[in-house]
Structures are given as C-alpha cells and as structure tokens.
Amino acid sequence: MFSFSKFFLASSLEEAYSELLKNKKNIILGGTSYLRMGNTSWNTAIDLSNLNLNYILEKEDFISIGAMTTFRSLETNSLLKDYFGEIFNTALKDIIGVQFRTNVTVGATVFSKYGFSDLIPVLLALDSKVKLFNGGILTLESFLNESDIRRDILVEILIPKKVCKTSFQCVRKSKTDYSIINLAICKFDNSITIAVGSRPGKAILARKTMDIFNHSENIENEIINAMKYIGNEIPLDSNMRGSKSYRELLLAALLRKGIQEVLN
Ligand SMILES: Cc1cc2nc3c(=O)[nH]c(=O)nc-3n(C[C@H](O)[C@H](O)[C@H](O)COP(=O)(O)OP(=O)(O)OC[C@H]3O[C@@H](n4cnc5c(N)ncnc54)[C@H](O)[C@@H]3O)c2cc1C
Structure with missing residues (x-):
C-alpha cells in the first residue's frame, strides 16, 4: 500500500500545480486504485476532488471530459452514446467490476499512458486531445509519443463532436x-x-x-x-x-x- 506524509486538498489548479512542483515526491491523486498497488512513500498527496473536474460536457466543437470523471460515468453517459455509440461501454464494462469503475479516473489513466489500457485506444481512435494545466492542448497521439512523463496535471480530454x-x-x-x-x-x-x-x-x-x-x-x-x-x-x-x-x-x-x- 502506498503512503504519504502530507495531504493537500487543492482549491485551484494553480495551487495544485505549484504544490506538485515543490517536491519530486509530491503526487496528484486520481481514484488511487493504481497508486494503492504500489508501496511507495510519497511526500504530499494532492487531491483534486474539490475542483469540479468530474464532468462530461457538450461544447461547440468538442465533448470535454474532466480529469476526475470516472470510467463508470463514461460507460453510462448518454451524450457519449449519442455521438460514439456503445464504444465506451464495450471497452470498459469488463474492467474488474462496477465499484472499481466508479472509482478509477480518466485523467490518471491517460496521463499515465498505460500500455494495457482499454480506454486510451478508444480516445485515440476518436481523435482526442489532452489539455494539460501547464503544457496546454496537444493531440493525444503526440502526448502518447512523448517518452518522458511530464510534471503536469491533466485537466481534461477533448473529443471532436462527430457522430461516428x-x-x-x-x-x-x-x-x-x-x-x-x-x-x-x-x-x-x-x-x-x-x-x-x-x-x-x-x-x-x-x-x-x-x-x-x-x-x-x-x-x-x-x-x-x-x-x-x-x-x-x-x-x-x-x-x-x-x-x-x-x-x-x-x-x-x-x-x-x-x-x-x-x-x-
Ligand atoms: C487491479 C487493477 C486492474 C486493472 N485492470 C485494467 C484493465 O483491465 N483495463 C484497463 O484499461 N485498465 C485497468 N486498470 C487501470 C485502471 O483502469 C486505471 O487506469 C488506473 O487505476 C488509474 O486510475 P486511478 O484513478 O486509480 O489512478 P491513481 O492510482 O489515482 O493515479 C495513477 C497515476 O496517475 C497520476 N494522476 C492522477 N490523476 C492525474 C491527473 N489529473 N494529472 C496528472 N497525473 C495524474 C497519479 O499521480 C499516479 O501517478 C486496472 C487497475 C488496477 C489497479
């Protein structure tokens, strides 16, 4: 089980980012399912859960998905179904169980670029972009191509609004x-x-x-x-x-x- 010596409940993204940069052993918390698999002792754990990043919203050109949105929300969301059919439900429904998927988050998954991910290929095929707090907006493809893991916060995913x-x-x-x-x-x-x-x-x-x-x-x-x-x-x-x-x-x-x- 992972541990941390301090807990920081961020009240803005600016605050979360500046806390992240203070120490190499400071981390952002998503749903913590993956972090809990490790035994690392971290310095400050930064919680984004007060920042309203749990959303799936229809914008003019994109559907934007906040970093703290859970897999279960993707699976059951009618807007995503209207544009992209059953793909989110089909890709995510076999990951462990409903309780697990109600906890794990989109931002952590995409930022970590897990090779085994069932979500990332879906977002890639839908031509998604990622919005990073410091790095701005870039295509998911170019983000995945970077070999280094940035010191940054994934804020949201943007999917072009195309019925496909x-x-x-x-x-x-x-x-x-x-x-x-x-x-x-x-x-x-x-x-x-x-x-x-x-x-x-x-x-x-x-x-x-x-x-x-x-x-x-x-x-x-x-x-x-x-x-x-x-x-x-x-x-x-x-x-x-x-x-x-x-x-x-x-x-x-x-x-x-x-x-x-x-x-x-
Ligand atoms: C037992 C187990 C089985 C799994 N099986 C599958 C599977 O079959 N298919 C599949 O697709 N996935 C699977 N996963 C992965 C899972 O779906 C999630 O992708 C993973 O748990 C990360 O989500 P989380 O919210 O738990 O992240 P966390 O554990 O909270 O964080 C993971 C990493 O992301 C960082 N992070 C969190 N949020 C952000 C952010 N907004 N910006 C920047 N960095 C951030 C954290 O600091 C940490 O380094 C499995 C995971 C586990 C633990």
Whole structure:
C-alpha cells in the first residue's frame, strides 16, 4: 500500500500545480486504485476532488471530459452514446467490476499512458486531445509519443463532436484480466481511424492500414489485404499474457470483426 506524509486538498489548479512542483515526491491523486498497488512513500498527496473536474460536457466543437470523471460515468453517459455509440461501454464494462469503475479516473489513466489500457485506444481512435494545466492542448497521439512523463496535471480530454460508427474489440484470457490485445475503430463518413493497444506497448494509430481503407472506393474489399498488412505495421511483442505471433493472429481477426461492425 502506498503512503504519504502530507495531504493537500487543492482549491485551484494553480495551487495544485505549484504544490506538485515543490517536491519530486509530491503526487496528484486520481481514484488511487493504481497508486494503492504500489508501496511507495510519497511526500504530499494532492487531491483534486474539490475542483469540479468530474464532468462530461457538450461544447461547440468538442465533448470535454474532466480529469476526475470516472470510467463508470463514461460507460453510462448518454451524450457519449449519442455521438460514439456503445464504444465506451464495450471497452470498459469488463474492467474488474462496477465499484472499481466508479472509482478509477480518466485523467490518471491517460496521463499515465498505460500500455494495457482499454480506454486510451478508444480516445485515440476518436481523435482526442489532452489539455494539460501547464503544457496546454496537444493531440493525444503526440502526448502518447512523448517518452518522458511530464510534471503536469491533466485537466481534461477533448473529443471532436462527430457522430461516428465505432467498434471496440479485445481478447482477454478471462473476464477482468488485462486485454491481450485491443483495437478501437471509428468510421466518420468514409474515413476510418484504427488504434491498437495492449501490444503490449502504448496504444498507437495504424496509419498505413488506415490508408489502405481510406484510399479505396470500397472499404469491404480491402479487409483481407489490411488483415495481412496490419501485423507488419504495428510493432507487437510477447509478454506473460501472449506471444508476439499470437497477438499478430488476434490483431488480424479483430480488425476484420471491427471493420465489419462499423460497416453495418
Ligand atoms: C487491479 C487493477 C486492474 C486493472 N485492470 C485494467 C484493465 O483491465 N483495463 C484497463 O484499461 N485498465 C485497468 N486498470 C487501470 C485502471 O483502469 C486505471 O487506469 C488506473 O487505476 C488509474 O486510475 P486511478 O484513478 O486509480 O489512478 P491513481 O492510482 O489515482 O493515479 C495513477 C497515476 O496517475 C497520476 N494522476 C492522477 N490523476 C492525474 C491527473 N489529473 N494529472 C496528472 N497525473 C495524474 C497519479 O499521480 C499516479 O501517478 C486496472 C487497475 C488496477 C489497479
């Protein structure tokens, strides 16, 4: 179990950020489910829960999701369903249980760039941006590409407001285990976006495979070609959950299922 010597209930983001910078061992608290898995002794634990960062709001061009929003809120939110179909519910419903998902937060998950995340590929396929307190707004893709973890606070996620067809596919050895591989697809008009996660590395966009579909007159005709291609494009690896070659086979099969789902 983690521990900390001081607790700081922030009354503004400015205050939280300045407290974070005071000591390398100061940390931001999300839902603390992941922090509780470690044994680190921290200096000051900074709580954002008084900052009204638990929201899903419709803005002019974006849907904005506050950092302290829980997975359960994403799963059950009707605005997200209206724009993006069932993708949040499908991706998150098998993570442990309802109580757990009522606690874990969006900001902690995205800021930590977990390779095993089921949420990050969904946000990536939906072309999301992240808003950092100090670093401003940047695309989720460029944020994930940074190898260093910044000293910053993730404030919100911005998803472009486009009604699209979506699909989330994954394989788990058992319910509640981490995905062996996962895949999120978004189809807006005739443009396809594909994100692959649990490779087991951080989620990435399958840009060349997307090009195969997006340069074709008939998406369905390209499925077999893209299934052969995606395993070469996406760097995959082995870990305790599955071998690289197993992931290659799964990825091709999940791609076919996902594309067929967004075409229906
Ligand atoms: C047992 C277990 C099983 C899991 N299984 C899955 C799974 O199958 N699929 C899946 O997708 N996920 C899974 N997860 C991950 C989970 O869904 C969350 O992504 C994770 O717990 C982080 O959320 P949290 O709110 O608990 O973060 P915390 O534990 O509170 O924080 C995690 C890190 O994020 C930092 N942080 C928190 N908020 C912010 C912020 N706003 N800005 C900057 N930094 C911040 C913290 O300082 C800390 O370093 C699992 C987690 C656990 C513990």
